[in-house]
Amino acid sequence: MHLLYYRSGPEIFFSGNFSGAFTGHCGRCLEEFNFSLDQTFDLVLTPEPKRSGHRAAELHRDELGLSYYSSEEIDLAPLIAEQVILALPTRSLCSEDCRGLCGKCGANLNSEPCSCANADGDPRMALFRTLKVGR
Ligand SMILES: [Zn+2]
Numbered sequence: 001m002h003l004l005y006y007r008s009g010p011e012i013f014f015s016g017n018f019s020g021a022f023t024g025h026c027g028r029c030l031e032e033f034n035f036s037l038d039q040t041f042d043l044v045l046t047p048e049p050k051r052s053g054h055r056a057a058e059l060h061r062d063e064l065g066l067s068y069y070s071s072e073e074i075d076l077a078p079l080i081a082e083q084v085i086l087a088l089p090t091r092s093l094c095s096e097d098c099r100g101l102c103g104k105c106g107a108n109l110n111s112e113p114c115s116c117a118n119a120d121g122d123p124r125m126a127l128f129r130t131l132k133v134g135r
């Protein structure tokens with residue numbers, strides 16, 4: 001992760017990027033899969049309003065949607081964590097065309113078609129079953 005910052009007057013501008021490998025669980029087939037993120041972000045921190053003289057600013061701080069820092073220390077961890085969460089895919093699938101699990105036997109259809117899919121899909125198999133039942 002890289003993080004650059006510079007000050008412009010009282011405001012501190014952060015420009016950074018993070019990249020890394022993550023492990024997710026596919027929403028369809030439940031398999032673990034790895035994906036990587038490479039995301040840039042920008043943050044602007046403004047100094048916490050002083051008690052003296054800026055009463056109005058303090059009253060409205062929640063409405064402004066800005067992140068404040070107090071002069072002693074800046075805790076970036078929650079801010080960066082927020083950026084990471086925003087960058088995560090909202091719906092995690094191991095791949096766009098994941099076939100998911102068979103509704104009957106629970107087989108992972110990505111690795112191989114299960115036997116129930118074959119039985120349903122092949123008309124010759126259906127005929128075979130009919131013959132067996134009728135005997
Ligand atoms: Zn999947």
Ligand SMILES: [Zn+2]
Nearest residue numbers: 102105114116
């Ligand atoms: Zn199956």
